[in-house]
Amino acid sequence: MTDSFPRRQARTRRFTLGAPRGITVSPDGQRVVFLRSRGGTDPVTCLWTLDLGTGEERLVVDPRELDAAGEDDLPPEEKARRERTREQAGGVVGYATDRPVTTAAFALSGRLYLTDFAGGLTPRLVDTPPGVIDPRPDPSGRSIAFVAGGALHVHDVTSRVTTALAEPDGPHVTYGLADFVAAEEMGRMRGYWWAPDGDALLVARVDDSPVHRWHIADPEHPDREPTVVAYPAAGTPNARVTLEVVDLDGTVVPVRWDQERDEYLADAVWDGHGLMIVVQPRDQRALRILSVDPDTGATTPVHEQTDPAWVDLVPGVPAHTASGALLTVGAVDGGLRLLADGEPVTPPALQVRDVADIDGDVVLFRASEDPTSIGLWTWGPDGLAAVTTGPGVHGGRLTAGTLVVTRQDLDTDGTTTTVRRDGTERTIASFADLPGLTPRVTLLSAGERALRTAVLLPTDHEPGTRLPVLMDPYGGPHSQRVLAARGAFLTSQWFADQGFAVVVTDGRGTPGRGPDFERAILGDFAGPVLQDQVDALHAAAEQHPDLDLTRVGIRGWSFGGYLAALAVLRRSDVFHAAVAGAPVTDWALYDTHYTERYLGRPDTDPEAYERSSLIADAPRLTRPLLLVHGLADDNVVAAHTLRLSSALLAAGRPHSVLPLSGVTHMTPQEVVAENLLLLQVQFLKQSLGIGAA
Secondary structure: OOOOHHHHHHHOOOOOOOOOEEEEEOOOOOEEEEEEEOOOOOOEEEEEEEEOOOOOEEEEEOHHHHOOOOHHHOOHHHHHHHHHHOOOOEEOOOOEEOOOOOEEEEEEOOEEEEEEOOOOOOOEEEOOOOOOEEEEEOOOOOEEEEEEOOEEEEEEOOOOEEEEEEOOOOOOEEEOOOOHHHHHHHOOOOOEEEOOOOOEEEEEEEEOOOOOEEEEOOOOOOOOOOEEEEOOEOOOOOOEEEEEEEEOOOOEEEOOOOOOOOOEEEEEEEEOOEEEEEEEOOOOOEEEEEEEOOOOOOEEEEEEEEOOOOOOOOOOOOEEOOOOOEEEEEEEOOEEEEEEOOEEOOOOOOEEEEEEEEEOOEEEEEEEOOOOOEEEEEEEOOEEEEOOOOOOEEEEEEEOOEEEEEEEOOOOOOOEEEEEEOOEEEEEOOOOOOOOOOOOEEEEEEOOOOEEEEEEOOOOOOOOOOEEEEEOOOOOOOOOOOOOOHHHHHHHHHHHHOOOEEEEEEOOOOOOOOHHHHHHHOOOOOHHHHHHHHHHHHHHHHHOOOEEEEEEEEEEEOHHHHHHHHHHHHOOOOOOEEEEEOOOOOHHHOEHHHHHHHHOOOOOOHHHHHHHOOHHHHHHOOOOEEEEEEOOOOOOOOHHHHHHHHHHHHOOOOOEEEEEOOOOOOOOOHHHHHHHHHHHHHHHHHHHOOOOO
8 A cells, every 4th residue: 555645755754865965075076975864764864975086976874883872862952953954854964074075073862973084984983971962073184073061072083082172151051052043043053163274263152041931841741841941032132142262272262242232143254264253233234244363352344234124144155265255145236146345246136045155266156037946156257157047946066166966846856966077967866755746836927016826736637627725825034935846846736636726825025036025024924925825816816717716725834824824814805714833923922033133123113013913813713723833842832822722712713723742843753744734634625615535
């Protein structure tokens, strides 16, 4: 008997297990290092290399051969890191190398391992304190830094001596780790950086004692103590983050900047052109790059961006080219543009997504001409050039002329990874399972705002047959659903094959359309976002007359869950049933860096929070609503759903609540993930009056 699509999708972690990822290219361009599990249902990630001269792939690390403990033995800090990165696999989920890419360090179940790419030696277990996370060799490979017990340690590879360089000086202090909002919202997963010569480190000291404590209980196990989480909700104190330059001899130099003005540490870069940090004020309307004198800790302004709404944090910048040009990305003339020493080098119509790599003076970056596709481009001494062509979603690396390209598109299952060098091309094999389901996607530019919209019909649909509609959005900042990639629509097509016409729309606030489109939600998460879903639905129905607008459901998770609940609360004339998974219902309960960027602070901008909250809308509910929430969620805590449910009960409005015991903001558990989809279909069909399939 063949497993159902929901079961296979859950077992394969959305068909990502077995696909290459985490790619590093050696400085000579001759070797590629990558992560990949050994099969499409194998969650244990291994470390591999590809020799471009011979084409030989070699398995370097298989955690099963190292007698490592299971994933249940992960240090709490590592579990938190994986939750922030939405990591669903196990094994070697991350690694770091020295500059020549001859040595790699990684952690398994809180223990440090080193491996040598040059030979066939078994990875060496290093005798260290327990609870190792985020190990990183220095550029020369002489020393390995790591964090354990909130302290930063350095292990000397030759002498095999481990030294604690920076130890907590208070009960809520850590060294070398990212604070919550840095990891969850800024994309900064690290808290220390090696000097290029390997003789010192820049280390973040995080004191989260000012942060309010929340308690996340496990009602299924009332004998267990609630988990205490330092959660910086909007308008409340953040962790205090400071920096120190620490020499290997233990000398400490504090880094000084105006922390009263700029409390956020967004990033740090230490390369051959010096040490620089990136800081932000609480309102995020500026982004400042400061150079740091490692000997004195003094900082000097290098570059500043300001914006009356907010300044975007863009992955991969700031950075330097080999000749010293400072690369940034900024909003100029209606576009997110690549800047070299402050001057735009890309046109306004090309929306830069991130900088992927720098090879000498050549910059490899991702950008969109149309928001449904993300291409690879280079800029350098020879000007601007497109590396990839045609619709699709691309990623890449570029080192010593070796180009790695990852591609997803609407014509191919999964991700294809190719390596190009000296006119030859090799493919890194993917062991990912095939979904056995081909999305039937029609992409539209809907309505007067040309909202990028996807419509999916049942595989066996016969024209003229009326179909109930299921809106399937995310709809919020930082994430797109409408992309020229099959993998983006697998779940939507499965829902379509249950008898729905599925409509997916990226409205205002979503990326890829430029700063003005994203900033349309400033001060109001609800109005523009919801209106765009309504407009796209009507535009899709004009082009697809089989869509039955008398039976419209909507589902979503996280921001999409918020949008689903918002839809039935405020536009019951359009939406007739909703499934809201892990919804934010009161934005005052969400974190500082995300929420305040768009809504300001609750004490100074209360109207923005009132406009965007769902709680006061509870008496307006007249449609079926299913609220789903993981009780262990430390990102969108279950209080969001419980408060809305309480308000609905107080207003006498019937609704359904599905609590998921032990589930976080992710739902990696196979049975949970499978049955969640099946229960949603059942609820939507019953609510919309649809007969059994």
